Amino acid sequence: QVHLQESGPGLVKPSQTLSLTCTVSGDSVTSDSYYWSWIRQPAGKGLEWLGRIYRSGITNYNPSLKSRGTILLDTSKNQFSLNLSSVTAADTAIYYCARENFGYAYYYMDVWGKGTTVTVSS
């Protein structure tokens, strides 16, 4: 059974960098069948895909992040991470990591973590 678990500080000060880690069990981040993704959800609002990473280290990001986001892979720990710089209150949200399937004309997330709440406040 595949399990994803987010971890990281629940409170980040404005202008600082938000750093989260997703630990994967039951699968390998070096699998050639999946991407590993980050999604967030502000309280009471919808889902926003932030970006993904493949085992090769290739990444894609939502243009809305305006180059503030970085996703990295740590194969030795079977983890991947999200760094989001220059955060503001608008970055306050529940952050989810997920396993992303892909193929011709499709992408979808079949396994999600439980999410971790991040608040940006001084």
Add this chain to the structure above:
Amino acid sequence: SYELTQAPSVSVSPGQTASITCSGDKLGNQYASWYQQRPGQSPLLVIYQNNKRPSGIPERFSGSNSGNTATLTISGTQAMDEADYYCQAWDRSTVVFGGGTKLTVL
């Protein structure tokens, strides 16, 4: 940027059929997915590649996608189906979600 449009809310009586739609330019030219999110829980994939159900998802959930509209249909809706539902597609290799539809079973 690519946008997916969903009605904010849909209501259905128990046992009836609920239809939740998702509109996007030429959406039928790609595969759409649907997620269910109950309060306080993570999203759950209920339909992928337009009409496929993951293991463990009841047969009452079905999907279709043609033209500019994808549709999630829940037949014989149950109280436990009350949740937010999000459609999802992609554009230029980035994932796009619809704004979500709150399904009320009353």
